[in-house]
Amino acid sequence: MNLLLDVLSTAxxxxxxxxxxxxxxxxxxxVNFAHGAIITLxxxxxxxxxxxxxxxxxxxxxxxxxxxxxGMAVEWLIVRPLYKRPLDAILATWGLxxxxxxxxxxxxxxxxxxxxxxxxxxxxxxxxxxxxxxLLLVPVALALCLALTALLNGTRFGVVTRAVIxxxxxxxxxxxxxxxxxxxxxxxxxxxxxxxxxxxxxxxSVDPNMGLPWLISAFMLVMVSGHSMASxxxxxxxxxxxxxxxSTYLSPVLGGVTIAVLAAVTLRxxxxxxxxx
Amino acid sequence: MNDAAASVLEDPQRRARVRRRGGELGLLALLCLALTVAGPWVxDTYLLNILIKALFFAVAAVTVDLLWGYTGYLTxxxxxxxxVGAYTAGLAFTHLGFSPGIALLSLLATLAxxxxxxxxxxxxSFYRGASPFFATVISLVLPILLTQLALSGGTFTGSSSGLxxxxxxxxSLEAWYVIAALLLSAVALAAWVVVRSDGGRLLAALRDxxxxxxxxxxxxxxxxxxxxxxxxxxxxxxGFGYAAFSGVVAPELAGFxxxxxxxxxxxxxxxxxxxGPVVGTLAINVAASYLSGSMPFVWQLILGVAFIVVILLLxxxxxxxxxxxxxxxxxxxxxxxLAARPARPAAAxxxxxxxxxxxxxxxxxxVLEGIDLDAAGGELLGLIGPNxxxxxxxxxxxxxxxxxxxxxxxxxxxDIGRGGPERCVRLGLGRKFQNANVFETLTVAESLRLAGTLxxxxxxxxxxxxxxxxxxxxxxxxxxxxxxxxxAVARDLSHGEQQALELAMVLALxxxxxxxxxxxxxxxxxxxxxxxxxxxxLARTHGLCCxxxxxxxxxxxxxxTRVVVLHQGRIVMQGSFEEVVASSLVREIYAGTAQAAxxxxxxSPLAGA
Numbered sequence: 001m002n003l004l005l006d007v008l009s010t011a012x013x014x015x016x017x018x019x020x021x022x023x024x025x026x027x028x029x030x031v032n033f034a035h036g037a038i039i040t041l042x043x044x045x046x047x048x049x050x051x052x053x054x055x056x057x058x059x060x061x062x063x064x065x066x067x068x069x070x071g072m073a074v075e076w077l078i079v080r081p082l083y084k085r086p087l088d089a090i091l092a093t094w095g096l097x098x099x100x101x102x103x104x105x106x107x108x109x110x111x112x113x114x115x116x117x118x119x120x121x122x123x124x125x126x127x128x129x130x131x132x133x134x135l136l137l138v139p140v141a142l143a144l145c146l147a148l149t150a151l152l153n154g155t156r157f158g159v160v161t162r163a164v165i166x167x168x169x170x171x172x173x174x175x176x177x178x179x180x181x182x183x184x185x186x187x188x189x190x191x192x193x194x195x196x197x198x199x200x201x202x203x204x205s206v207d208p209n210m211g212l213p214w215l216i217s218a219f220m221l222v223m224v225s226g227h228s229m230a231s232x233x234x235x236x237x238x239x240x241x242x243x244x245x246x247s248t249y250l251s252p253v254l255g256g257v258t259i260a261v262l263a264a265v266t267l268r269x270x271x272x273x274x275x276x277x
Numbered sequence: 278m279n280d281a282a283a284s285v286l287e288d289p290q291r292r293a294r295v296r297r298r299g300g301e302l303g304l305l306a307l308l309c310l311a312l313t314v315a316g317p318w319v320x321d322t323y324l325l326n327i328l329i330k331a332l333f334f335a336v337a338a339v340t341v342d343l344l345w346g347y348t349g350y351l352t353x354x355x356x357x358x359x360x361v362g363a364y365t366a367g368l369a370f371t372h373l374g375f376s377p378g379i380a381l382l383s384l385l386a387t388l389a390x391x392x393x394x395x396x397x398x399x400x401x402s403f404y405r406g407a408s409p410f411f412a413t414v415i416s417l418v419l420p421i422l423l424t425q426l427a428l429s430g431g432t433f434t435g436s437s438s439g440l441x442x443x444x445x446x447x448x449s450l451e452a453w454y455v456i457a458a459l460l461l462s463a464v465a466l467a468a469w470v471v472v473r474s475d476g477g478r479l480l481a482a483l484r485d486x487x488x489x490x491x492x493x494x495x496x497x498x499x500x501x502x503x504x505x506x507x508x509x510x511x512x513x514x515x516g517f518g519y520a521a522f523s524g525v526v527a528p529e530l531a532g533f534x535x536x537x538x539x540x541x542x543x544x545x546x547x548x549x550x551x552x553g554p555v556v557g558t559l560a561i562n563v564a565a566s567y568l569s570g571s572m573p574f575v576w577q578l579i580l581g582v583a584f585i586v587v588i589l590l591l592x593x594x595x596x597x598x599x600x601x602x603x604x605x606x607x608x609x610x611x612x613x614x615l616a617a618r619p620a621r622p623a624a625a626x627x628x629x630x631x632x633x634x635x636x637x638x639x640x641x642x643x644v645l646e647g648i649d650l651d652a653a654g655g656e657l658l659g660l661i662g663p664n665x666x667x668x669x670x671x672x673x674x675x676x677x678x679x680x681x682x683x684x685x686x687x688x689x690x691x692d693i694g695r696g697g698p699e700r701c702v703r704l705g706l707g708r709k710f711q712n713a714n715v716f717e718t719l720t721v722a723e724s725l726r727l728a729g730t731l732x733x734x735x736x737x738x739x740x741x742x743x744x745x746x747x748x749x750x751x752x753x754x755x756x757x758x759x760x761x762x763x764x765a766v767a768r769d770l771s772h773g774e775q776q777a778l779e780l781a782m783v784l785a786l787x788x789x790x791x792x793x794x795x796x797x798x799x800x801x802x803x804x805x806x807x808x809x810x811x812x813x814x815l816a817r818t819h820g821l822c823c824x825x826x827x828x829x830x831x832x833x834x835x836x837x838t839r840v841v842v843l844h845q846g847r848i849v850m851q852g853s854f855e856e857v858v859a860s861s862l863v864r865e866i867y868a869g870t871a872q873a874a875x876x877x878x879x880x881s882p883l884a885g886a
Contacts, residue, residue: 031410081589087351090413091544092588094537098581106574212533216421219414253429260418267411268401 009134011240012141018218020192034093036215037100042197050115067194071187117202220263309462317451331562332457336515338554340508346548349484353536354416358509360531362516367440367526375444391513399502420533427528439527475735485716494702547594618745620787629822635684654820659837666843707788713775715767722763728785750784793825
C-alpha cells in the first residue's frame with residue numbers, strides 16, 4: 001500500500017514538474033534548458049516566504065509570478081533572437097541556467113536549505129499512515145492536467161496555439177500573431193515550472209542546483225509522451241512507477257537515473273514515443 | 278583525359294597553393310614544438326601545474342569541437358569519456374598497484390572501454406529519423422549515469438570523495454608538461470589535418486545537410502558513431518593522462534558540469550576552428566586559477582554571461598574575431614582538376630525500376646494504392662497529375678524503404694526492403710529534390726567529391742588533386758559553367774546554379790535511376806532548355822532511367838518517352854504524350870470533373886472515389 005502511494009505521489013510530482021516544460025517544448029517545440037533554473041527559482045520563492053515567516057501558501061503565487069516574469073524576459077532576450085538557430089538556443093538557455101544558479105548562490109549561499117510545508121503531518125489512507133502533503137500532490141497533478149487540457153482544447157488561446165504549431169506561416173497569413181502566442185506560451189510554461197518548484201520544495205530541500213535532475217527527467221518524459229497532456233500523465237505514471245521500484249528494491253542512486261535510461265531506450269526502440277500508435 | 282589530369286597536377290598556381298598549405302602545417306607544428314620545449318623555462322611551478330591540467334582538458338575540448346563545431350552534434354557528454362579514462366587509471370593503480378605493465382594495460386583498457394561506451398551512446402543517439410536534439414539529451418544522460426555509477430561504487434570507486442593517493446608515474450612537473458603538451462599538439466595537429474582533408478569535408482557535410490548525405494549513399498548514422506568512438510577514445514586518453522598526473526580521481530571528472538565547461542571553452546574560443554578551443558581552454562583555465570580564488574561565484578557568473586553574449590552575438594567565438602585581420606592571408610584550398618571516370622556499366626537484366634502493389638496509408642487515409650510501375654534504362658518517364666495525386670509520395674516510396682505501407686520496390690532487380698535512402702542509392706538510385714538540396718558551406722568541388730564517396734573513399738589526410746566524375750556529370754558542369762566555379766561556396770551560387778550543382782552531384786553517383794522533382798521549377802528559359810538537353814542525353818546516350826515529376830506539360834511533351842498519369846493515389850493511365858493528351862479521362866481529371874464520370878475504357882479505379 002505504501003508502495004502504491006509512493007508510485008502515485010512520485011508520478012504526481014513528475015507530472016507537476018513536467019507540465020510547464022510540456023507547454024514550452026512539447027507544444028511550442030522551443031527547447032528551454034533554463035527550465036531547471038526556473039524550477040529552482042520557484043523553490044527559492046517559497047524559501048523566501050518561509051524566511052519572512054509568512055503563510056507557506058503564499059509561496060505558490062509568488063513562484064508563479066517570478067517564473068512568468070523570468071519567462072517573459074528570457075523569451076524576449078534569448079529565445080526570440082535564436083528562434084532560427086535551435087541548437088544555439090539550447091546553449092544560450094543553458095548559459096542562462098548557469099547565470100541564474102550563480103545569482104542564487106550569491107544571494108542565498110550554496111548550502112542546502114529547507115522550507116515549511118503548508119500542510120503538515122500524516123493522514124491515514126486506507127489503513128496506511130502517509131504524508132499528507134505528498135498525497136495532496138496527486139489531486140493537484142490531476143487538476144493541473146484537466147486545466148491544461150481544457151486550456152489547449154477548449155479555449156480560443158488553445159486553438160490559436162495549436163494553429164501556430166501546425167503551420168506557422170498559414171497561421172500568420174490568417175492574422176495570428178505567432179510571436180505573441182510563443183511569448184505567452186513560453187511565459188506560462190516558465191510560470192508553471194516555477195510553481196512546480198514551489199510545490200515540490202516541502203518534500204525535498206532547496207539548493208542552487210536542485211532543478212537540474214528534474215530538467216533531464218522532464219525532457220525525457222516529454223519526448224516519450226508526445227504532445228498531449230493526458231499521455232504525459234500516463235507516461236509520468238509508468239516511469240514514476242519504475243523509478244520507485246528501482247529505488248526501493250535496487251538502490252536509490254540508480255533510481256535517480258532510471259527515468260533517463262529507460263526513456264532513452266524507449267525512444268531508441270520506438271522513436272515516436274507512446275503517443276503515436 | 279589523362280592529359281588534362283597531368284596538366285592539372287603541373288598547374289603552377291595549384292602547386293603554389295599546395296605548398297602554402299603544407300607550409301602552414303609545418304609552421305603550426307613548429308609553434309607547438311616551441312611552446313612545448315619553452316614551457317618549463319617560462320612558467321613557474323604554480324602555472325605549470327595549472328597548465329598541465331588545462332592541456333589535458335584542451336585535448337577533450339578539441340574532441341568536443343570536432344563533434345559539435347564540425348559535425349553539428351552538440352554534446353554535453355565528452356566529460357564521460359574523460360571520466361572513463363581517469364577512473365580506469367585510478368582504479369587500476371589503486372587496486373592493482375602501479376607498474377609500467379599495469380599502466381600500459383590500463384591505457385589499453387581505457388581505449389576499449391571508451392570505445393564501447395561511445396558505441397553504445399552512438400547507437401542510442403544516432404539512427405534514422407533521430408532529431409539532433411535527442412542526441413544532445415542523451416549526451417546529458419551519459420555523464421549523469423557514469424557519475425551515479427561512480428557514486429554508488431562504495432570503496433571500490435571511492436564514492437563521492439573519489440580515489441586519491443594512488444601510486445603513479447614518478448615524473449617531474451617539467452616532464453609532465455612536455456608529455457601533456459606533446460599529446461595536445463599531436464591531437465590538435467591531427468585534427469587540423471583531418472578537418473582539412475577530403476574526409477573532413479564529409480564531417481562538415483553531415484553538419485550542413487544530413488539528409489542530402491543519406492541521399493548520396495552515405496550511412497550517416499554509422500559515420501556519426503565512428504566519429505564519436507574516435508573522439509571518445511581520444512578524450513579517454515586525456516582523462517587517463519590527467520589522473521596519472523594529478524593522482525586524484527573524482528566523480529566530477531565524469532560529470533555534466535565538466536561537460537558543460539568543455540562546451541563553454543569551445544564556444545568562447547571558437548567552434549569549428551581547431552585552435553580556438555585550445556586557446557579558449559588554456560586561457561580560461563589560467564584566468565580561472567587566478568580569479569576564482571578571489572571571487573568564486575562572480576567568476577562563474579561572468580563566464581555564464583560571456584557565454585550567452587558570445588552565443589547570441591558571436592556564434593563563431595572569439596578566435597576568428599581576433600584572427601580576422603590575418604584571415605585574408607590564409608591559403609585557400611587548392612582546387613582539384615576535373616577528370617572523367619567510367620560510369621557504372623548498364624544494368625544486367627531486369628528493369629531499372631520495378632514496383633508492385635505499392636501503397637501508402639496515413640491511418641485510414643490512402644495516399645497511394647496498388648501502384649504497379651516498370652521502367653527500363655533509356656526511358657524518360659513524365660509523372661503527371663493534379664496536386665495531391667501522390668506524385669511526391671510515390672517518389673519518396675522509391676527512394677526510402679521505410680516510407681511505403683505495402684508492396685515491393687526493386688531497383689536494378691534488387692529489393693530495397695526497408696532500407697533507408699543510403700541503401701536505395703547504393704542500389705543505383707539518384708534523387709534530385711525540388712528545392713536545391715546542397716551543402717551550404719561547401720564549395721562546388723567539395724560537394725562533387727562527396728557525391729563520389731561511394732565510388733572513391735575520401736582520404737582522411739589530404740585533398741586529392743583529381744576530381745573524377747562520370748562524363749555526363751562533367752557535361753552538366755560544362756553546360757552550366759560550373760566547371761569554372763569549382764571554388765565557389767554553394768550558398769553563394771544562383772538558384773539555377775544550385776539546381777545544376779545538385780543535379781551534377783546526383784549524377785556523380787552514376788545512378789541507374791534518376792528521380793527528379795520538378796526540375797524546371799524556377800529556372801530561366803535558357804536553363805530550362807539546357808536541362809532538357811541534359812536529360813535527353815542521359816536517357817538516350819547513357820541509358821539512364823529518368824523519372825520526373827513535372828507540372829510544365831510542354832517540357833514533358835518535349836522530352837518524355839512515356840507519360841504516367843497519377844490521380845487520387847492510383848496510376849490511371851500510361852502512354853505517349855499524344856495518347857495522354859487525347860484521352861478524355863485526363864482532360865476530366867484536370868478539369869476537375871473526373872469524380873463524376875466513370876472513365877472508359879480504363880478499368881474504373883475512380884468509380885468508387
